[in-house]
Structures are given as structure tokens and as C-alpha cells.
Amino acid sequence: MKIPKTTSRYCPKCKTHAEQKISLVSSGHKRGSLRRGGKARVRMRGGWRGHGNLGKYSKKPVGQYKKKTKTTKKTNLLYTCKKCNKSSVQRVGIRTGKLVFEEKEK
Numbered sequence: 774m775k776i777p778k779t780t781s782r783y784c785p786k787c788k789t790h791a792e793q794k795i796s797l798v799s800s801g802h803k804r805g806s807l808r809r810g811g812k813a814r815v816r817m818r819g820g821w822r823g824h825g826n827l828g829k830y831s832k833k834p835v836g837q838y839k840k841k842t843k844t845t846k847k848t849n850l851l852y853t854c855k856k857c858n859k860s861s862v863q864r865v866g867i868r869t870g871k872l873v874f875e876e877k878e879k
């Protein structure tokens with residue numbers, strides 16, 4: 774999906790329409806990944822390596838993996854006002870595959 778780099782949109786701070794820059798909010802880190810039994814924690818402690826049967830952490834045989842059903846992800850767009858430099862997040866995300874930012878046509 775193609776999205777313009779800038780757009781004119783209502784700014785809650787300025788209380789008028791203003792030119793705003795659009796960027797994508799990064800998903801950041803996963804919450805609770807270092808909890809007991811978490812994959813990241815196991816790897817940090819040196820687990821999940823080596824030969825033989827790793828029990829719970831062994832690779833599952835072919836066919837036992839859950840098939841991925843969704844091919845797209847919801848986007849979170851961040852609008853940054855050029856006047857006051859405040860940013861606001863778009864409320865409802867759109868499901869898209871790849872997001873491409875393009876220059877606005879005149």
C-alpha cells in the first residue's frame with residue numbers, strides 16, 4: 774500500500790488543519806519476553822543449543838507446526854505536526870502488506 778509522506782490533517786494541539794509528517798510506529802520489544810520459560814530468557818541462559826533431544830525446546834517434526842493464516846499486519850501510523858512538532862497516533866490501523874511512503878503528487 775502506498776502512503777504519502779506528508780498530509781494535511783487536523784492537529785489537536787494547534788486546533789486547525791496543518792501539514793503533518795506520516796511515519797510508522799515500530800513494534801518495539803515484546804512484553805514479558807524475559808519471564809520464566811520465555812524463549813529469549815532460555816537463550817540468554819544458554820539453553821536451546823547443542824545436540825540431541827532438547828525436550829520442550831526441540832524442533833517439532835514437519836507437519837506439527839501451526840500454519841500461518843494472516844499475511845498482513847495492522848499498521849500504526851504516527852502523524853507529526855510540522856508546526857508544533859507534536860505527534861498523534863492514528864486510532865484505527867489498516868491491514869496492509871508492505872507500506873511504501875511516496876512523495877505527494879501535485
Ligand SMILES: [Zn+2]
Pocket residue numbers: 784785786787788791854855856857858859
Ligand atoms: Zn500542531
